[in-house]
Amino acid sequence: MKTLRQYIDKIKPHFEEGGKLSMFHSVYDGLETFLYVPNSTSKSGVHIHDSVDTKRVMSVVVMALMPALFFGMYNVGYQHYIAIGESNTDFWTIFLFGLLAVLPKIVVSYGVGLGIEFIVAQYNKHEIQEGFLVSGMLIPMIVPVDTPLWMIGVATAFAVIFAKEIFGGTGMNIFNVALITRAFLFFAYPGKMTGDSIFVRTDDTFGIGAGHIVNGYSGATPLGQIATASPETFTGIKDTMGHTISTWDYFIGLIPGSIGETSTLAILMGAAILIITGVASWKIMTSVFAGGFAIGLIFNAFGTSVALATPALDHLLLGGFAFGAVFMATDPVTGARTETGKYIYGFLIGVVSMLVRVVNPGYPEGMMLAILLLNVFAPLIDFYVVESNVKKRVKRWNSKNA
Amino acid sequence: MANVISIKKGLDIKLKGEAPAQTPKKVRSKKYLICPDDFHGMIPKVLVKEGDKVLAGSPIMANKNWQDMQIVSPVSGEIVAVNRGERRKVLSIEILADAADKYLSFEAKSPKDLSAEQITELLLKAGMWPLIKQRPYDVIAKPGTPRDIFISTFDSSPLAPNYEFIVAGQEGDFRTGLEVLQKLTSGSLNLGIRPNSKFKEFADIATIQQFQGPHPAGNVGIQIHHTSPINKGDVVWTLSPADVIIIGRLFNSGKSDFTRTIAVCGSEVKVPYYANVLPGVSVEELTKSEVNSNISLRYISGNVLTGVKVNENESLTFYANQLTVIPEGVETHELFGWAMPRPKQFSMSRTYFDWIARLLSKNKSYSLDARILGGERNIIMSGEYDSVLPMDILPEFLIKATIAFDVDKMENLGIYEIAPEDLALCEFVDTSKVQIQKIIREGLDKLKNEFE
Numbered sequence: 001m002k003t004l005r006q007y008i009d010k011i012k013p014h015f016e017e018g019g020k021l022s023m024f025h026s027v028y029d030g031l032e033t034f035l036y037v038p039n040s041t042s043k044s045g046v047h048i049h050d051s052v053d054t055k056r057v058m059s060v061v062v063m064a065l066m067p068a069l070f071f072g073m074y075n076v077g078y079q080h081y082i083a084i085g086e087s088n089t090d091f092w093t094i095f096l097f098g099l100l101a102v103l104p105k106i107v108v109s110y111g112v113g114l115g116i117e118f119i120v121a122q123y124n125k126h127e128i129q130e131g132f133l134v135s136g137m138l139i140p141m142i143v144p145v146d147t148p149l150w151m152i153g154v155a156t157a158f159a160v161i162f163a164k165e166i167f168g169g170t171g172m173n174i175f176n177v178a179l180i181t182r183a184f185l186f187f188a189y190p191g192k193m194t195g196d197s198i199f200v201r202t203d204d205t206f207g208i209g210a211g212h213i214v215n216g217y218s219g220a221t222p223l224g225q226i227a228t229a230s231p232e233t234f235t236g237i238k239d240t241m242g243h244t245i246s247t248w249d250y251f252i253g254l255i256p257g258s259i260g261e262t263s264t265l266a267i268l269m270g271a272a273i274l275i276i277t278g279v280a281s282w283k284i285m286t287s288v289f290a291g292g293f294a295i296g297l298i299f300n301a302f303g304t305s306v307a308l309a310t311p312a313l314d315h316l317l318l319g320g321f322a323f324g325a326v327f328m329a330t331d332p333v334t335g336a337r338t339e340t341g342k343y344i345y346g347f348l349i350g351v352v353s354m355l356v357r358v359v360n361p362g363y364p365e366g367m368m369l370a371i372l373l374l375n376v377f378a379p380l381i382d383f384y385v386v387e388s389n390v391k392k393r394v395k396r397w398n399s400k401n402a
Numbered sequence: 403m404a405n406v407i408s409i410k411k412g413l414d415i416k417l418k419g420e421a422p423a424q425t426p427k428k429v430r431s432k433k434y435l436i437c438p439d440d441f442h443g444m445i446p447k448v449l450v451k452e453g454d455k456v457l458a459g460s461p462i463m464a465n466k467n468w469q470d471m472q473i474v475s476p477v478s479g480e481i482v483a484v485n486r487g488e489r490r491k492v493l494s495i496e497i498l499a500d501a502a503d504k505y506l507s508f509e510a511k512s513p514k515d516l517s518a519e520q521i522t523e524l525l526l527k528a529g530m531w532p533l534i535k536q537r538p539y540d541v542i543a544k545p546g547t548p549r550d551i552f553i554s555t556f557d558s559s560p561l562a563p564n565y566e567f568i569v570a571g572q573e574g575d576f577r578t579g580l581e582v583l584q585k586l587t588s589g590s591l592n593l594g595i596r597p598n599s600k601f602k603e604f605a606d607i608a609t610i611q612q613f614q615g616p617h618p619a620g621n622v623g624i625q626i627h628h629t630s631p632i633n634k635g636d637v638v639w640t641l642s643p644a645d646v647i648i649i650g651r652l653f654n655s656g657k658s659d660f661t662r663t664i665a666v667c668g669s670e671v672k673v674p675y676y677a678n679v680l681p682g683v684s685v686e687e688l689t690k691s692e693v694n695s696n697i698s699l700r701y702i703s704g705n706v707l708t709g710v711k712v713n714e715n716e717s718l719t720f721y722a723n724q725l726t727v728i729p730e731g732v733e734t735h736e737l738f739g740w741a742m743p744r745p746k747q748f749s750m751s752r753t754y755f756d757w758i759a760r761l762l763s764k765n766k767s768y769s770l771d772a773r774i775l776g777g778e779r780n781i782i783m784s785g786e787y788d789s790v791l792p793m794d795i796l797p798e799f800l801i802k803a804t805i806a807f808d809v810d811k812m813e814n815l816g817i818y819e820i821a822p823e824d825l826a827l828c829e830f831v832d833t834s835k836v837q838i839q840k841i842i843r844e845g846l847d848k849l850k851n852e853f854e
Contacts, residue, residue: 004737005735033777035737035738036735036736036737036738036739037734037735037736037739037740037773037775037776038773038774038775038776038777039731039732039733039734039735039773040773040774041700041730041731041732041771041772041773041774042772042773042774043837044837044839044840045822045826045829045837045838045839045840046706046707046708046826046829046830046839047700047702047706047707047709047711047726047728047772048415048417048560048706048707048728048748048770048771048772048830049773049774049775049776049830049832049835050748050749050750050751050775050830050831050832050833051739051744051747051748051749051754051756051775052749052750052751052753052754052775052776052831052833053740053775053776053777053833053835054776054777054779054782054833054834055740055741055776056740056741056751056753056754056833057751057753057782057783057833059740059741060753127777127778127779129779129780130779131782168780169780170779170780170782171779171780171781171782171834172780276752277751277752277753278751278752278753279753279783281784281785332782332783332784332785333782335784336784337784337785337798338784338796339785339788382799386796386799386815389794389795389796389815390814390815392794393814393815393816394814396631396633397633397634397635400633400636
């Protein structure tokens with residue numbers, strides 16, 4: 001380990017201003033601080049610091065995403081082998097298929113996003129910000145498995161540049177970067193982001209799992225089925241082979257959907273990590289579910305269409321609702337930042353996402369739009385919370401002076 | 403007796419190297435340095451030159467904008483140098499001390515027989531006025547009649563000296579000091595105490611408020627907020643108990659005797675102790691052969707949250723009630739530190755498992771170094787600051803308003819109620835390592851200039 005440290009110290013001068021590799025300073029600096037905690041000491045203010053830093057926080061979020069990611073990989077393979085009629089393929093082959101299908105997306109998302117981050121850091125002469133570690137992992141998890149890699153690359157580049165860097169980087173952005181990526185894909189390439197043919201990979205992956213679709217297969221997601229079904233003929237949500245599935249199946253998550261979003265169980269494991277470590281706000285998480293459940297119950301009372309009649313609990317388990325509530329709505333930068341505001345913010349996300357999903361026939365899923373909409377309103381919510389604090393103080397002044 | 407005010411938010415950081423309550427050693431150095439920078443906001447006008455002989459209590463500096471405010475020599479001796487830096491900025495006045503102090507004598511009078519004006523005049527002349535600070539702005543008070551005066555009798559910051567122990571034996575001076583201060587305000591004289599502390603005995607002269615809970619419960623700003631918050635236009639004065647003793651001593655003995663009992667503490671002090679010293683005493687003298695010397699050290703005049711970094715060859719600052727020595731930490735290169743469990747480091751964040759260890763053992767203490775342990779970022783996490791600021795103030799919004807210097811917003815969000823020290827814990831726990839105290843200090847200074 002000593003030799004590594006010595007080597008780092010030896011090459012350091014090359015990357016500093018005037019060195020022959022100074023154009024790669026941000027890369028060097030990023031790598032050095034990744035390997036070793038910087039030994040710079042405090043210049044003003046407090047002399048000791050808490051050992052937590054953004055690297056720690058971001059890596060905890062990435063860890064919290066792991067259960068959902070691994071489950072998603074397995075599910076990609078599982079759905080594929082059902083579609084080609086080889087559902088008794090062994091576990092590791094199924095997982096390997098999913099791994100190979102998902103890994104390139106992660107590589108592309110990180111490659112493009114971190115690449116831009118490095119360039120911007122070099123250009124602005126600041127340190128590399130860790131925020132994209134999370135965004136870069138979220139992006140592959142919220143797209144359908146058959147999204148082409150180049151689309152992910154283009155959308156990631158768009159989101160990182162126009163949703164983050166032009167605002168000043170992590171901490172300054174108004175919109176959740178991963179959701180902007182998805183929104184870009186959704187509106188720029190609607191054909192590749194909706195429909196029955198994209199959520200289950202039916203082709204092979206690097207030669208693995210070649211086969212032909214069996215008869216009776218349909219790749220429609222549960223929410224897709226709900227959105228298009230008519231109340232007269234609807235006989236419950238079906239899996240890809242036409243068997244009726246239940247609330248328990250939605251919870252476990254072996255159903256078609258975006259890569260990381262299907263399993264509420266795996267997502268709740270992540271939620272537990274986030275809440276125990278205190279990284280994400282339990283206030284936002286619980287109030288998103290509360291908001292969605294509350295409006296779901298109201299819909300059920302008036303249920304005339306299939307979407308309205310779907311039980312409120314099922315709505316929370318289907319689609320990207322849980323994933324959005326746990327990993328997207330809780331983004332501290334784009335969410336409400338006051339403690340009271342968090343309840344309102346979360347509740348409204350739950351409500352709006354259900355409104356989009358159920359009342360609007362055009363979009364079977366509403367989580368993305370709901371969070372992006374509330375990202376816009378988060379500062380307004382905070383404004384009123386702050387204003388109430390200010391009012392108390394001004395009232396105190398006035399009563400004193402009167 | 404008033405009810406106990408219970409502070410819920412906050413954080414106690416237990417560090418190694420607390421000074422035990424044992425008879426203070428008297429420590430005297432050959433040279434004393436008085437630095438104008440200790441007196442925030444003062445533009446110094448030097449009244450002495452090299453070779454001048456001074457007595458303890460002789461003026462050596464005055465404030466250029468307000469010549470009545472004098473800084474006096476704490477010792478008798480000879481001025482050996484007036485050190486200047488860039489653009490002839492006065493850095494310090496160096497005094498070679500006599501073996502024993504000879505004092506400039508003032509008339510010892512009971513404050514009961516004096517008017518507020520006479521008291522003010524005497525305090526100014528004896529160089530004791532700078533001991534009185536004011537809110538808003540957290541600067542040396544301007545003479546006048548403050549709404550109230552607040553004294554916190556306990557310091558809850560890490561390794562802080564125990565004032566109950568310090569005041570023991572000097573109760574007479576402390577009482578006289580309180581009598582002096584009582585004359586200066588038309589409102590109330592408030593003592594913030596821990597429940598059942600010995601300071602209860604001063605209930606006849608001051609209003610007692612009891613506070614329990616973690617740091618910053620001992621910060622006078624927090625106590626003011628929970629007793630009678632500062633409104634726009636209000637001025638309150640604040641002092642530390644050590645300052646009250648010094649003032650009381652002047653009126654009892656007629657001497658400008660600035661002796662204070664300080665704690666010499668920190669993980670790198672071999673045997674932490676209490677010392678009786680005069681301000682400006684050399685750090686070397688206090689730590690000679692007392693500190694571990696195989697690593698580079700950080701000497702802090704004050705506590706680890708709000709103190710001033712001083713060099714070994716410099717001196718204790720004017721207001722300091724403790725000298726803390728911790729490792730600098732520059733030699734440490736932690737491989738993948740951010741990913742490690744780090745059981746020996748302190749974190750309020752539950753991303754480390756330290757919080758479990760602290761739940762299991764309440765007395766777990768730490769030896770922390772001066773590293774920042776991360777890079778400075780934009781503010782990312784929310785609710786961090788709120789969890790350690792027990793005030794009805796939204797710190798994040800206040801800090802942002804201060805960075806933007808939006809005066810209306812700063813006022814409305816409570817800038818008048820806070821001093822940088824109140825937000826020190828916010829700075830400590832910050833994931834993004836923002837220099838909050840610096841931001842607030844600069845904001846307060848700019849605000850003061852705007853209005854005066």
